[in-house]
Amino acid sequence: MFSLKIKTMDELIIKYIVGETDSEETARVRQWIAEDPGHGKTYEHFLALWEHSRTGTALPEPDMEAAWQRFILKREEAGRQQKRPGRTLAFKNPFRTGIAAAVAVMVMFTAWWAFIRKDNISFETVTASATYTLPDQSVVTLNSQSRLWYQKSFNKKERWVAMKGEAFFDVTRNKEKPFVVSVDDIEVRVLGTSFNIRSDEKTTEIVVETGSVKVSRGGEDYILSPGEKLVFKGKGVRADVSRVDNHLYRYYRTNMFVCDNTPLGQFAESLSQAYGVQVSIADSRLREQQLTGKFPRTATIEPILETVALTLNATVVKDKNGYILK
Incomplete structure (x- = not known):
């Protein structure tokens, strides 16, 4: 086993690919990939290069020593530009480890990315x-x-x-x-x-x-x-x-809002989420009023609000921010 001080996400991805990350580093890589589809594309490029390095499929033999030296020089130069001490990879024989091989292959074959794109x-x-x-x-x-x-x-x-x-x-x-x-x-x-x-x-x-x-x-x-x-x-x-105190979250699968002694406040929040508009309730007592029934999901929110208002003897007012039940 060797020690690896991570400086860039590229290094961490390499460590992840060869199975050397701990649980915290694994979570970090997965979170980074999840942030943007472009990150996932980058990961797939790295993974494809690593797979090519293992199978040796029709790629020219790399100069491992030269590739490694270019990687080190590039990283040290970046460190000087950032005006902070560089971090090093510490192990006895880097070219006998999975990470060193991965780094060398990735440095050598960046030009192959256009040919082995594996988008998400x-x-x-x-x-x-x-x-x-x-x-x-x-x-x-x-x-x-x-x-x-x-x-x-x-x-x-x-x-x-x-x-x-x-x-x-x-x-x-x-x-x-x-x-x-x-x-x-x-x-x-x-x-x-x-x-x-x-x-x-x-x-x-x-x-x-x-x-x-x-x-x-x-x-x-x-x-x-x-x-x-x-x-x-x-x-x-x-x-x-x-x-779980209601099943309103199912509306987008069933096209139905189902209330079972559901407080109006909860229903209003669900409608706000579903239609992307603000639904406010002016009276705290009205907010606690309970509804039981099924409300089909309609193209617009108005028919549902009108039905609710008739049921609870309330009124619906539209303003610049959305709708108010009172």
């Missing part, structure tokens, strides 16, 4: 939800304004996806290959289960319908069971775990 596979919705089947036969339903992507190596060693927005996962069980979802700095790990994830700039909510789910963030783990909900509000804040 991605799905994105705009105005409507959509359902997709993944290579392992897991099924994902994306809400509108959502995105999901994964690498072409999906289901070879692991089943890893990244997402933005909201999605429902019905995961095919496979004990040998856990299913991992990255959303911002949160990792969700399952074997075979169904669950919903909704994430925006302020909040991430995870609801489990079947099976169990492990949620990790910042070194803390949470285990969720069916009927439980986890909510993160803001960065660096512990999660709130509670029982």
Whole structure:
């Protein structure tokens, strides 16, 4: 074993590819890949170069010593430009290690990237939800304004996806290959289960319908069971775990808002999320009024608000910020 002081993300990717990262570094790489599809493309380029170096498929034999020296010189020059001491890779014989070989091959064959592009596979919705089947036969339903992507190596060693927005996962069980979802700095790990994830700039909510789910963030783990909900509000804040008290989150799969003694305040929040408009309630007592019934999802929010207003003997007022029930 050797010691490796990480200076750049490229070095960390190399360390990840050859299986030398610890759990914290692994999480860091996966979070970086999940941040942008372009990051995933970069990772696939590195991985492809590494695979070529192992199989030796029709690539010219590299000058390992020269490649290594160019890598060292380039890194030292970058360190001088940043006016801080450079960090070194410490091991006795670098060219006998996986990382050194990977570095040399990547330096030598950057020009091959145009020929071995392995872009992420991605799905994105705009105005409507959509359902997709993944290579392992897991099924994902994306809400509108959502995105999901994964690498072409999906289901070879692991089943890893990244997402933005909201999605429902019905995961095919496979004990040998856990299913991992990255959303911002949160990792969700399952074997075979169904669950919903909704994430925006302020909040991430995870609801489990079947099976169990492990949620990790910042070194803390949470285990969720069916009927439980986890909510993160803001960065660096512990999660709130509670029982699911309504099933309004299912609306984009069923095209139906189902209320079962649901407080109007909760329904209004769900409508705001679904239609992207603000729905306010002027009276605190009205906010606690409970509704029971099914409200079909319509093209616009007005018919639903009008039905709610008639049911609760309220009125709907439209202003520049959205709608007010009072």
